Amino acid sequence: QVQLQESGPGLVKSSQTLSLTCSVSGASISSGGYYWSWIRQSPGKGLEWIGYIYDNGGTYYNPSLKNLVTISADTSQRQFSLRLSSVTAADTAVYYCARGILALGRGTYFDSWGQGTLLTVSS
Amino acid sequence: EVVLTQSPAILSLSPGERATLSCRASQSVRPYLVWYQQRPGQAPRLLIYDTSNRATGVPARFSGSGSGTDFTLTISSLEPEDFAVYFCQQRTSWPLTFGGGTKVEI
Numbered sequence: 001q002v003q004l005q006e007s008g009p010g011l012v013k014s015s016q017t018l019s020l021t022c023s024v025s026g027a028s029i030s031s032g033g034y035y036w037s038w039i040r041q042s043p044g045k046g047l048e049w050i051g052y053i054y055d056n057g058g059t060y061y062n063p064s065l066k067n068l069v070t071i072s073a074d075t076s077q078r079q080f081s082l083r084l085s086s087v088t089a090a091d092t093a094v095y096y097c098a099r100g101i102l103a104l105g106r107g108t109y110f111d112s113w114g115q116g117t118l119l120t121v122s123s
Numbered sequence: 124e125v126v127l128t129q130s131p132a133i134l135s136l137s138p139g140e141r142a143t144l145s146c147r148a149s150q151s152v153r154p155y156l157v158w159y160q161q162r163p164g165q166a167p168r169l170l171i172y173d174t175s176n177r178a179t180g181v182p183a184r185f186s187g188s189g190s191g192t193d194f195t196l197t198i199s200s201l202e203p204e205d206f207a208v209y210f211c212q213q214r215t216s217w218p219l220t221f222g223g224g225t226k227v228e229i
Contacts, residue, residue: 047221
């Protein structure tokens with residue numbers, strides 16, 4: 001059974017870059033068929049999909065964040081990471097990593113989620 | 124991007140009652156509509172994918188229906204553990220988007 005666990009600083013200052021890591025157990029992030037994703041949840045914006053990294057290293061980001069986001073993977077460590085630059089108070093949220101399923105049709109849905117990590121941006 | 128509107132925002136019911144939750148899309152998402160349940164302090168949990176397919180381990184009292192732009196999640200008889208927030212998500216087009224949620228409360 002796959003398990004995901006986020007880790008990160010908890011608090012970041014405005015204008016800085018946040019970095020979060022997702023550790024995966026029970027599955028290989030280099031095996032085919034999954035979109036390893038980041039999703040965030042805030043009271044103001046609800047659930048927002050940030051982006052994914054695929055098993056071949058390909059990435060795709062939400063256009064609303066595209067120029068600020070980088071998702072990368074370390075397959076040897078079974079981890080993938082999120083970097084979000086120039087953060088503001090609006091980026092305060094619970095950040096989840098999740099596994100998306102490759103299915104017929106377009107897009108993906110998420111069958112496994114981490115527990116989430118709260119990230120607060122301070123001024 | 125596809126906007127998903129869920130209604131009602133809050134649904135007040137009692138255990139044993141039937142719950143009907145709605146998710147409306149700003150454009151057709153064909154059958155690619157997904158439902159999640161989120162209990163307090165927990166991550167979302169996959170319930171239904173592609174309109175009507177229950178995820179592994181999801182009880183049969185949960186069912187999904189709909190097509191095009193209008194979708195429904197039905198809980199036939201509420202159990203105490205079903206009082207939670209429910210979100211819909213579309214996977215027809217990028218970026219993936221979620222609805223604002225319906226809270227099912229006692």
